Amino acid sequence: MSDSVTDTVPGDPGHGADQGEPEPIKAVPLRRPGRWIAAAAILILLGLFIYGAATNDAYQWSTYGKYLFDSRIVSGAVVTLELTVLAMAIAIALGTVLAVMRLSPNPVLRATAWVYLWIFRGTPVFVQLVFWGLFPSLYRQIDLGVPFGPQFFQLDVQGLQAAFTFAVIGLGLNEAAYMAEIVRAGINSVGEGQREASVALGMSWTQTMRRTVLPQAMRVIIPPTGNELIGMLKTTSLVTAIPLTTDLYGRARDIYGVNFQPIPLLLVTATWYLAITSVLMVGQYYLERYYSRGASRQLTAKQLQQLADAQSVVKAK
Secondary structure (H helix, E strand, C coil): CCCCCCCCCCCCHHHHHHHCCCCCCCCCCCCCHHHHHHHHHHHHHHHHHHHHHHHCHHHCHHHHHHHCCCHHHHHHHHHHHHHHHHHHHHHHHHHHHHHHHHCCCCHHHHHHHHHHHHHHHHCCHHHHHHHHHCHHHHCCEEEEECCCCCEEEEEECCCCCCHHHHHHHHHHHHHHHHHHHHHHHHHHCCCHHHHHHHHHCCCCHHHHHHHHHHHHHHHHHHHHHHHHHHHHHHHHHHHHHCCCCCCHHHHHHHHHHHHCCHHHHHHHHHHHHHHHHHHHHHHHHHHHHHHCCCCCCCCCHHHHHHHHHHHHHHHHC
């Protein structure tokens, strides 16, 4: 009885087993001409716009270059950064307190936080800033003491002339209402099991929030907080309602109110806002990556290389 001989073809699964490793599959990507056509059209339109803007005398690029690094513009950018940082510091601190109050089992605290959010989210920030500008007219002086008794502290509000302080307070109190909802959403994203475990360890409700819930909620809180920070940077241009004119937009407006060239000065302002926003976006990216550690199973390039080296060692054995 003769043995039968079976020929194997390259596509046969048994062929790769006889030869060791199977031949690598050569994947050919699909041709997508529509993508290239759309990309080319966008690049052409962008090039035409840039060329038209560069050759349009109405933009007054010489004036733009003259005032781009003007000392008044730079000082206005510094004031804008100060307003942004201080207002966001107030908003984050107060927003966290309001979020915890809304989740508190105490009905008085919940109601107080809800009324605060209702007022500050329901009225425009420009209107609120106008009221803060009129604050010295509403309250000429603030007295702290015992009713119908001795006074411990007295503040002459009309003599302050603190437009910058009122701008920071107005922006911070308005933003705190939005930060409260962001923090509350982050707290609610933490599973109930984490809170139950903290209670089982003997932690109080306040300790559970401070030690267990809030640190885990940061992964959800950071991205929208970065957006609010960028939004706050641009909202500072509304402090003219107080009025405060030492910010970036206020300085540019003062300059073009004299030379009657608003277009190049507005372009200067937009450039500075865009530059500061770009820096803030980079910081937001690294902050998000820091707090997202362990939340994703996606491996980095270094981790993938270490995994490949480990597999090579196992195959060698």
